[in-house]
Amino acid sequence: GQNIDQPTEMTATEGAIVQINCTYQTSGFNGLFWYQQHAGEAPTFLSYNVLDGLEEKGRFSSFLSRSKGYSYLLLKELQMKDSASYLCAFMDSNYQLIWGAGTKLIIKP
Amino acid sequence: GAVVSQHPSWVICKSGTSVKIECRSLDFQATTMFWYRQFPKQSLMLMATSNEGSKATYEQGVEKDKFLINHASLTLSTLTVTSAHPEDSSFYICSARGGTSQTLPQETQYFGPGTRLLVL
Numbered sequence: 259g260q261n262i263d264q265p266t267e268m269t270a271t272e273g274a275i276v277q278i279n280c281t282y283q284t285s286g287f288n289g290l291f292w293y294q295q296h297a298g299e300a301p302t303f304l305s306y307n308v309l310d311g312l313e314e315k316g317r318f319s320s321f322l323s324r325s326k327g328y329s330y331l332l333l334k335e336l337q338m339k340d341s342a343s344y345l346c347a348f349m350d351s352n353y354q355l356i357w358g359a360g361t362k363l364i365i366k367p
Numbered sequence: 368g369a370v371v372s373q374h375p376s377w378v379i380c381k382s383g384t385s386v387k388i389e390c391r392s393l394d395f396q397a398t399t400m401f402w403y404r405q406f407p408k409q410s411l412m413l414m415a416t417s418n419e420g421s422k423a424t425y426e427q428g429v430e431k432d433k434f435l436i437n438h439a440s441l442t443l444s445t446l447t448v449t450s451a452h453p454e455d456s457s458f459y460i461c462s463a464r465g466g467t468s469q470t471l472p473q474e475t476q477y478f479g480p481g482t483r484l485l486v487l
Binding site: 293 | 413
């Protein structure tokens with residue numbers, strides 16, 4: 259079967275670093291996406307990983323380990339505007355996205 | 368870029384009326400469009416997958432006669448909520464894939480800004 263899991267909620271402090279984990283199980287895999295969704299808005303694309311390793315893009319980095327079925331999104335130098343839900347989703351063998359429930363990130367001053 | 372628009376952004380209607388929501392890919396041809404629904408503080412729920420020129424594929428539990436989807440061209444898909452009731456009030460989001468990028472797969476989904484529906 260297929261499943262994907264990420265924490266429901268996390269809290270971090272402005273200026274700090276936070277890591278949001280995502281684990282998944284699937285027989286067919288064509289990459290993993292991270293999206294950011296602010297309250298009341300649609301998701302926006304953050305990153306895509308299909309090979310193992312770390313992809314860095316400014317303050318945000320995303321990591322993938324296909325053998326472990328594991329990914330994380332790393333946010334550095336947290337800003338208040340980073341308060342949002344972060345959705346991970348993997349693409350299965352049919353190129354359909356399987357979505358996690360999202361992690362609500364709360365940033366405190 | 369890969370820009371997707373939705374119209375309208377807000378709809379308030381009376382119970383029993385039908386509401387049409389448009390989703391357009393502005394700068395690319397979308398081979399496939401997706402319709403999602405999201406209730407407050409809940410995750411995205413895929414309603415249906417729509418390919419241009421063919422019937423939409425609905426997810427289990429989604430009534431195809433209530434949520435009519437038309438994908439008449441490579442840049443436009445519409446979702447019509449027929450005989451809307453208060454329980455249909457939700458945030459409806461479309462996404463489209465098929466954009467051209469040198470770094471991202473063609474299967475990357477780009478989201479519209481969403482349509483908030485309130486049925487009184």
